[in-house]
Amino acid sequence: MSKKKEIDDRFKKFGTVSFTSVTKVNDFIDFLEKGKVMGTRCQDCGKVFFPPRADCYHCLSRNVEWFEVSGKGKLVSYSKLKYAPVGFEGDLPYSIALVDYGDYKIFGRLAGDIPDDEVKLGMEMKTVVNKLPNGQLNYVFEKV
């Protein structure tokens, strides 16, 4: 066994450019690889979290379990970007968006193939894993 401790930096695969590499919820990336978008639920108080958290602020428990985001949510709002921050220029144009699942909300991007005139607030959407051209992973919202 090597003496050098290996760093679990799986999270650097999240999004076009990830600004975080190490987190206690690194398994999120493994689930994405398997086509699943997952949140966490506190096993002590039942509070549901998306984005997933390792720690429950409600009861201070660290006893959280994964659950899969399934079914459909409703589009709360979105914006289509004409300009992008450094590192994201190649993705233009893209739309950031928020979808409400009732117990939690998910921030992400609209799927690139939805025509502008078909995007309506309140429309039903599902969250699907998306592989980016640079090999990174994220998730997007598709019309149901």
Next chain:
Amino acid sequence: MEKVAIIGVGQSAFVRGYPGSIRELAFEGFKEAVEDAKVSVGDIDASVICSAPEYDKQRSPSGVFAEYLGLIPQPTCYLESLCSSTSMGLRMAYSLVKSGLHDVVAVLGFQKMSEISSAESQERMGRGADIQWESPFGTMMPAYYAMFAKAHMEKYGTTLDDMALIRVKAATYGPINEKALFRKPVTLEMFTDPDHFMSGPVASPLRVGDCCANADGSSCLIVASEEKAKALSKKPVWILGLGAASASVNMAGRDLFTGLAVARQASEQAYKMAGVTPKDIDVAEVHDCFTISEILAYEDLGFAKPGEGRELVKSKETYKEGNIPVNVDGGLLSKGHPIGATGGSQIRTIVLQLRGDAGEMQVKDPGIGLVHNIGGVGLYGNVTILGR
């Protein structure tokens, strides 16, 4: 109850490409505030230095500034809450004075944004959001506020023209504020002319003209105890109410998209502390980083009912001659937005208004003024109420 006053205010001109270093930029606002207060630098017991981090090579600017401004060996520290840093700095100065720890405190805000490109700056600002879960999607400030604009338009029927009218109002006052970056008039037609740069898309539905611009600038407030204020100042302006709140950094943790919860919470606190209502406010400065932000502010502060904010600008009630003049110094849209200096500039305007020293921008005989200053996308909210 011992009161706390602002006895001096100052700011640099807000510019693109300030031809000096950050300590020299800080000196501009500081010199004006100290001269305005008619105090000597030695009268200042402590300083609070405010900005948004990561724009400068200099780490811990407070020590550097304290030395350059002649404020050593007095205590100094750095404080940040993004774009509302100086309002938070005023809150801290109030506590330092009210507690009796210090008699006179300088709050100095600054930002030199011109050393990095606009795209790099958007990337840094985007990282004022949730870097773990949101920034990897390619977020930036205009796109976040655009989501609020879209939700407001959908729910209440607010239009692109309503938002453009906020810019037209701001540009009415830019030309009469010698510290402002944009000093040219703007017309509604510019927003409908596809060839005019103002109408160019940034993040739907927001256009170039809906967005404020990066700038370099500094601002400074001299805060004093009641005893010192009465001894040193002919026209102290009293801090009547302070409100502050925070919200989920991740949009997924928010419930409200047609207003900013932090502004509602902070204003409620400030009104209660000051013992006033929205109707008592004679003049206000609100955080118009985007045109929609000012419409949200009207509603969050209780100047208008939810959904009716646009009526205030359409009826010109928020112009200088109206019932509740707002941003008659041109606002962030005309002045430019040097993040850490912005709150201090807003507070300076209200102090000048209450003293009757606002020159061409002066509204008629205001007694109570309000400052609404937001950090991030409604991540931090500060509301400050001042009176004569």
